[in-house]
Amino acid sequence: MVDSTPLLLSHSHSEPPPPPTPTPNHPTLNDIFEQYLGGFGWVQFSQVLLVSLAWIFECQQTFITIFTDEEPSWHCIDQTSCNSHANICNLSPNTWVWDQPAHTSIISDWSLQCASSFIAGLPSSCLFLGCVIGGFVLGSLADSLGRKNLLTLSCLIMSIPAFLISFCSNLWLYSALKFVSGFGRAGIGACVLVLSSEIVGKRWRGQVGLSGLLLSTIGFLSLPAIAFLNRGSSWRVLYLWTSVPAILYAIIVHFFVYESPRWLIMQGREQEAITALVKLSPSHDDEASIDLKKILIATVTPSSLSTKSNLLSSIKLLLEYRWALKRLLATMVVGFGVGIMYYGMPLNLENLSFDLYLSVALNALMELPAALFVLAFIGRWSKKSFVLVSAIVSGGCSVMCAAVATIVDGGGDGWWKALQVGLELVSFLSACVALGVLTIYVLELFPTKVRNSATSLVRQAQVLSGVVSPQLVGCGKYNPFWSYGVFGLLISFCGLFVIFLPHTNDVIFSDSLEEQENNEKAVSNSVNGA
Template identity: 30%
Template sequence: MSTTEPLLSAGAEKKKGGKGPRVGIDEALSAHAGEFGRWQLRHFVAVSAAWALEALHTMVIIFADREPATVPVPCAAAGREWAGGGGSGAAASTVVEWGLVCGQRYKVGLAQAVFFAGCMIGAGVFGHLSDSFLGRKGALQVVCVLNAAFGLLTALSPNYWAYAALRLLTGFSAGSVGVLAFVLATEPVGPARRGAAGMSTFYFFSGGIAALAAVAALFQGSWRALYAVTSLPSLVFAVAVVPFFVSESPRWYLVRRRPDDALRVIRAIAATNGRAVPEDLRLKLDDEEPGNKDVGGSTAHAASSGSIVDVFRSPTTRVRLVLSVLINLLSSVVYYGLSLNVVNLKTNLYVTVVVNSLAEMPAYLLTALLLDHFGRKPLAIGTMLLSGVFCTAGSLVPGAGIMRVACGVVGIFGMAATYNLLFIYTAELFPTVVRNAALGCTAQAAQMGAIVAPLVVMLGERLPFAVFGASGIVGGLLVLYLPETMNKPLYDTMAGLEEGEKNVVK
């Protein structure tokens, strides 16, 4: 073998010798690959479509469990199947098929509660799995397949208890879809555009609700057919969209000690955006010292993934998590509570659902426009207090007139803005290594709020508004104790976050 031939290429020598520039993901996106170009736009739309799938699985119960305008049997006959219902034949709703009226009416609320209980459990489980070996992309694909399977099985439910069990399982898989899609869609976006991108994900959820109303109008005669039709899109998404149009997060690759894969994604982003990445560029975690080897070396950061336990070990993230859990729980009580209260207006169900979904969109636009001008913290405080004050006013209005309706509309407008904002705000409060675990925990809190909301609605006409008002005001005050994250680095590791906080204090 000739000794005059180099054993390594020039680029490989630079990489091995550590002579090339070493930058974090944010700097690589900002300086070289592009913060939000064609690659990010295409990827963002493909991933965020999963939000519409979550809307289908979550809100289908509004139509599948609807009660007819008139009850054809007296309460004494409740518990027996209605005429024309029963069996596995076509029935307009589960209420018609299984006689869920009068003394059996609690079963409708129970099915809704167990769905959100499943969401609460699944959000934590899949949040952790997406931070560890499954990754963001793998976890999203798994939950979509499970959603489709459980949804299709729900359409075949032989009785109410099988139906409730399958709703629990559907919730277990559906509860993490939004969190997974949000993180996967926003992590490849640069810091200057990440906030606006994150605020835009909720348009897909509202769009999914509007689409659901249209589909439900076409399948009014069979709740089973409705479940089947709303479940199939999840299977199509998992098989035809995720493998070909969705990329794994470069941040996840980096914390899993796969710098070459992370850099490959960065180069793909740059190529599609018409940019160029230096040949000798290398990526680093935010807690690495300049003298350290890269993340694949022996002196690299020891933890490639984290859990909720790691969040509690750090005083900084522990306080943030407790506050985030409380704020998300309170906001969910108000958001879902006001949404369910609108159904009591006794208007056309299909039109009402569409109008409600469209009414939330201006709130999303408002947060996207103001997010980078006022910051996450002031906007979260303002929107929660806006909702809380108007809900409190609604509790003081006598009668169920137009004034209370108006208070409710402003209340849900403010809380929809908060609900949207909390995703990007919470994501920025925690480093990559535990981000999905933390988001999964706050999502569990939100699902707990969703379980409580129907119980609050049952308290009467004025008292629910008082509860919603108090929840919004208390939540807004709790935000005061969180730090501002606007224009701050999106940290990758716990050590990087702690070091960054020390520098802020200094």
Template identity: 25%
Template sequence: MTQIDPPAATNEKWYEGIPRYQWLVLIIASAGWVFDVYEGQIFNITRQDMLMEILDGDVNAVQRYGDYFLGIFLAGGTFGGLLFGSLADRYGRRSMMIVTILFYSIFSGLTYFVDSLWQVAALRFLVAMGVGGEWAVAASLVAEVFPTKARAQASSIFHASSILGTWLAAIAGIIVGTHWRYAYLIGIIPALLILWVRASVKETDTWKTGRTTETKRQWGSYRDLLLNPRWATRAILGMLLAAVGLGTFWSVTVAGQDLALGRLLADGVSKEQASSTAKFAYGIVQATGGGLGLLAFGPLCAKFGRKPTFIIFQALALIIVPIVCFVPQSYTQLLILLPVFGFLTLGIHSGYAVYFPELFPTHLRATGTSFCFNGGRLMAVPVLLFSGQLKAMENVGLHWAVTGLSMLFLLGILIICFLPETRGQELPE
């Protein structure tokens, strides 16, 4: 493996000398990602009320279909991400950002009118297509706009903005209560971002120069990505790395709400009050720790390297999960641990925005980034479905199931060992 020299020492702060336009791009990309996350989390928060209404109170069916629809969301994100990622390399980052934001905004708003399972399934798939595509486009845009010295930090801030989406979903869920339909109308708001994108965002110089001077390249070609041994190896390993993070997110990280609910009910809190309090514990308290982890990942990547940071976070996640599952004897004790749980299990997700665009050349950057992240979504679907079955088994229980599923972090540690270190390097051309 090639040894990468660390960046030369300098007293200049990473944010010094960054032009106003680059900050504007970061703000716009982050705003789009905030609502991406809102679209995913609002279903996680409101699905109990939604499905209880549609299924006429069949509790067992609610749990089963809830997991199915999360699987459909992951599949839709994969399809949309692969499609729009390739189109972004062919036709530009700006145009595809507009299309993907419009996509998920419209179909989120239409969720207000659903009254059957097939409508929920169709709209969750279509919303996810826009969500999956927007992330890959925005991550590539931020990576290309910011200089090498600031790329990890800017990309980390971009992905960490997801915490605002989680907070927004949690607050919306608490405010609307059982009137879940109104929470999906909020998803129409990001359509207004399109006006801002059209007025403010330009195609990156990297993309425009490449299109002008490298016309023979197959822009956005999955054939080029997967038949070139160098890019294919990175794409497949990156996809597996993302699958670990996304699989553990939907099976381990989101279990914080269920752990809080179970603790509250065991303490004698009423079901209605416990449900509302658990949303706060997960959507605000745990999510705050997760947001700090997302923000910290980029600077740590810049200081220690991408690979060591991935390894340390996943190793510590292995330790914190069983502690959160078995140590707390009261809701207060659990509440103290949940931010640490969120910090370590969620923080690695910033690494995908930092790392994946650095693995691929300009003509395949959005394609490769999307293949890694959204291919990981698809591979996480079996984990999600298996986790639902495992948690429902009476002889296993939630706490042991979550602890067992956290063993996936060991696989993540193994995978990152076979990927290259990109700290201090320019983006591949």
């Protein structure tokens, strides 16, 4: 449930909250973080907003191929030897023309209309393949390089190749640059989620996690708007419009975003952590830094600090604890199922018998009610049940959409087309709900030491589905079961794996695997005792 506390606390220097004082039993790091970051002041708000803007650019690069790689419409110019319902590949090139200039899509620009579904979907598949590989390479660098630094680096790696794509001359170079762009994209989501959640207190974690979904909606909505305003222009213009602002954004992040105090503490950089905590605190009391330093010196011990980790060490830690491995595998399977729907549905919109600009805009708008729905009920309902129900609803509607699509392709009237669009929208909305809840759920399932790595691995499972979905979309042009039907079956089956995960409502962040294990045992014993 949304907290009733005002979103932004008043900025006052006259009556700052008293700094924490040492006691015989020194406060834990969580106590310190909650005292200094428990509110939600203007500085935290601006930092969360600035960090979360990365979702806009990430979403644009994820779905831009809906417009740049679509197969344009065409018409006959020789009615005697051309049939508008025939396969374009069986017609003489002199008997038909594209409805718009050839440079509006890579399909018409590079004459790919008769290429196989594999070739047509290659750029999108390369993007997600780059995400998968980039996730394993960049995934845990935030645990050693830092959340902010990796966010900056990832945005640059994603946006610079996107800028260079606007000068591509063939499909193979285009696909290679999409791969590099996807490699950089892989590090963005995990960094944004972890950095945003680690600069606020427990009560704001859910709201902050959903800010990404809201800004992702803006990014998604901006695509049909940009494409519509530039209709008739070259597909290269879309890449320029989306890549240049992303490059400028990465530079702004480098200079104006604070590093996570939790990460700084875990790296033994107490003075930098103190500075960040004081700047982020709603009271912003610089004098409190002296007292805070004393408490941190007394609280932080060598055993509480994290060694600089990398991907292999993080995976090794996860493998050492059976409960952690079980959670990781289950969340990755669920993430794959949710991802196949979240990425596959928008890419499949070109197969709908509906206006592409409007259908993309409607799908983008579905993310907004999904985010608001999650925001309203995330504190009331079990996240475990939330994900399960959303996945089953999404899958069921998608399978029904495949059945209705068969009727529409057979000559069904406008009512059947409206039903197909409605089922598709409900299916995508439910997938967005599942994705939003899963995003917050994963943050609570793993401690600080491996949180970024675990989050990244789950996201890689999601984007792995993006490698498969463009190929299924290509097959769906001829048989809707291979797109809508397979999407629905996969998300429903994978969603069932959430039953292997625990409930996490009202759980506090832990810093190490040992601490999380002990905290959960204590909670379990308390519940059993009650």
